[in-house]
Amino acid sequence: MKFKHKNIIIAVLVIICFLPGLAGAKAQEPQTEAQAAILIEQVSGTVLYAKDAYRRMYPASTTKILTALLAVETGDMDALVTVGPEINLVSKGSSLARLSVGDTITLRDLIYGLMLPSGNDAAYTIAAYLARRQSGNPDLSAPEAIKVFVDMMNARARKLGAKDTHFTGPDGFHAADHYTTAYDLSLLAREAMRHPFIRTVVSTADYTPDSWKGSNTCSWKNNNLLIHSLNDFYYPAATGLKTGYTGQAGFCLISSGSSNALDLIAVCLKTSEAGRWSDAKALLDYGFANYTWLQLVKAKEAIHTVSITNGDYGQPDAVMLTAAEGFAGVFAQEDAGRIKKEIVIDNNLLETKNSLGEAAAAAQGEYALRAPLSKGQVVGQVKFTLGGRELFSADLIVTADVAPRPWWRTTPALTIIVCGLIFVAAITALSIRRRRKTELAPGNSH
Template sequence: MLRFAMLKKTALTMVAALTAVTVISQWGSFQDKAPRVWAKLSDAVWKNDTPTVGTLQGEAAVLMDERTGQILYGKNEHKRLYPASTTKLLTALIALEKGDPDAIVTVGNEALLRTQGESSAGLYQGQQLTLRDLIAAMMLPSGNDAARTIARYISELETGKQLTMEEGLQTFVDMMNKRAEELGAMESHFVNPHGLHDLDHYTTAGDLALIARKARQNKLLRDIVSESEHTVKSASTTLGPTFVNRNKLLQPASGYYFDGANGMKTGYTSAAGYCLVASANRGSKSYIAVILNSSSSDVWIDATKLLKYGFDRDRAAGYIP
C-alpha cells in the first residue's frame, strides 16, 4: 500500500512538472490567446470608484453611446487620418439606403481591377449575387472587389443608365461625400468605396463614429456585421461561398472575443495602420468604439478597453448591462 502511495505521489509530481514546463514553454502563446486578461491587468483600472480607459496605442479613438450619440471618450478625435477598409461602412450604408437587398447583381469587369495584396472576396466577372450577399462579401472578408461591384451597381441604379467602371466608381464617390456631409461628417473626404490608400481619402475618429451610428440604424446591416460567417444561398441546391468575418471581437476562439460584441468593420493599409470600428451591446446599453492607426494586436485591446470602459461606467452608475 505504501509502495502504491509513493508511486502515486511520484506520478503526480511528474505531471505537475510537465505541466509547469508546458506552461513556461508556451507562455508566449498563452499571452497571445488571452489578450482580454492582459488588458484587464494593464492600466485600464478603477480609480476612486471611477473606471478609466487607460493608455491606448491607437493614434485616434472615440467611444460613443450609440443610443444618444454622446462622445464619452476621445483621443485626437478630430485628427485627419486614413480609414482603410472602415470606409466600407459608408459604402454599405448607401447601398442599403438606395438598393433592394434581394436584387440580383451581376459582377462586371470591376472584379478584374485588383491591386496586389489587397483584400478580396474572390468574386469573378459574370458571377451573380444578391446585394445582401455582396454586402456580406464586402463587410466580412473585406472584399474590395465586392465594394467596387456595389458602387457601380448603385451608381447605375441611381442614374438609370449603364456606366463604365470608372464612371460608376466616380458617381458613387460623389454620393459618399454627399452622404457624409449630410451625416455631419464634415472632416472627411472619400475618393473610393473601399479604402485603399490615397492621400486625398481621409476621415477622423469622430466622423467614423457618426457614420457607424447611422449604419447601425439599418437592421440588415446590423445583422450582417454581427455574423461570424456568412454563407451565400444559391438558387440551386448547392450553397455558395462562405465569407468569414475578420472581426476578432466576434470570434470566440480568436483570443480577442468580447462579450456582447456585434460589429462592425476592420481596416488595414500600411499607411493607415490597423483600424477598427467596433460595437457592443449589453442589456439596454450599446456602444461604438473607433480606433485609427493602431497595431495588429493593440487594435483589439484598444477597442476592448473602450467598450469595457463604457459598460464599467454603467455599472458604476448602478446599471447592470
C-alpha cells in the first residue's frame, strides 16, 4: 500500500550486540580443496560462498538426501517394510546397512540405515517401497519400481529448482548420467533440513534399529565424523548431514551447522578424504565468523504508540501500531549495525503542529492520528533500510477501534452552539429591555 505521507522522524538505528567471537573485520574467503563448493544460509537460501557451484559433478552418496526427503514426504514412517529382491540390484562394492531379503523393518528405521552407514541396500528397499505405494501397484517388479522411483527423484529435484540435476538411482553409485551441482545439492539439503525427523537422523551419531527383524541385525554408526566427539574432525556446531564417495566422485560431504541462531549448509564435492572435513569446517567457520541472522521485526510485533485526536469521551487517547508481517534475514556482521528502522504515517490520517497548535502538538507528541480508527486499519508502514537501500517494509496496523467525537461535541460545533446561545440570549435580553422601556414610557398606563 502506498501513501502520500510525511516521514515522522523516528529513524531508529538498530543496535546489534555482537555475540562473543563473531565481531571483527570480515575475513578473507576460505581456500577449499574441493573442486566445487558452496555455503548457504539454510532458512533463506542466501549464498555466502561459492566455488564452481554450477559445475556438473558426481554426487556419490549425497544423492541419498533426496531419497530420504521423498521417504519423509510420501511414505508412512511407521509402515513395516519387507526387504525384497530389489537389494540384489545393489552394485558390488557398495556401502551397506546389512539388510537381507525377507527382513522386516519400519520405514523410519530404514531412513537411519540409509543416512548413517549410507546403506545402498536401504536406498533400494526404500525406493521399491515408495514406488509401489506411489503407483498403487504392489506387484511392481524391482527394476520397474526403481525406474518409477528415479522418475520421482528427478521430478522432485526439478520442483525444488535443481535444474542441472539428473539421477539414475536412489543411492548415488556411479553412473555417467547421474550428476548434479553443488548449488543443486544445497537446494536438496535445504529442503530436507526443513523436516525435524531428517534433522534428528543426520545429527545422530549411533543408532540401534529396534524394529529390524532379521538374521544380520546390528547397530549403525554415522559416517559423518563432524558429529563424533571423539575424533580429530569433530565440529561442535555440526548438525549433519551426509557423506559420499566413489572413485569418480572423489570424497564428498554435505555438512550443516548451527550457532547463535544462524543455520548453515556447506557442500564440498570431489576433494580428498581429509580435505572434505577440513573444507567443511573452514566453510562453516567462515560463515559463523562473518554473518549473523537477524529478526528485524516479527508479525504482529508492537512497533509504535501514536496519540489520538478527535476521540470520543471514554475512548483511548493513544493506540498501538503493530507490523502486519515479519522479516528476518542473514546479514554480514559489518552491515548489521547500519540497519535503520523508519516509521511512515499516512498523511491523510495525520494531525500535526500546524493543525493542532503548539500546545496540543506538544501534549500529543508533535503529531497524532485522527479518529475514527478501526481495528486492523492500515495507517502507515515500518521500513528497514541499509545504506539507503530498502530491505523490507510492512504495513502498520491499528490494534483497537477508536470512535470519533460526535459532531455536536467537536470544537467547531461547540463554538457555533455557544455563539448561538449567546446570540439568542442577547436577542432575548434586548427584547426584554425594549418591552420594559415601552411599558415605562409616558402615556402607557394600566
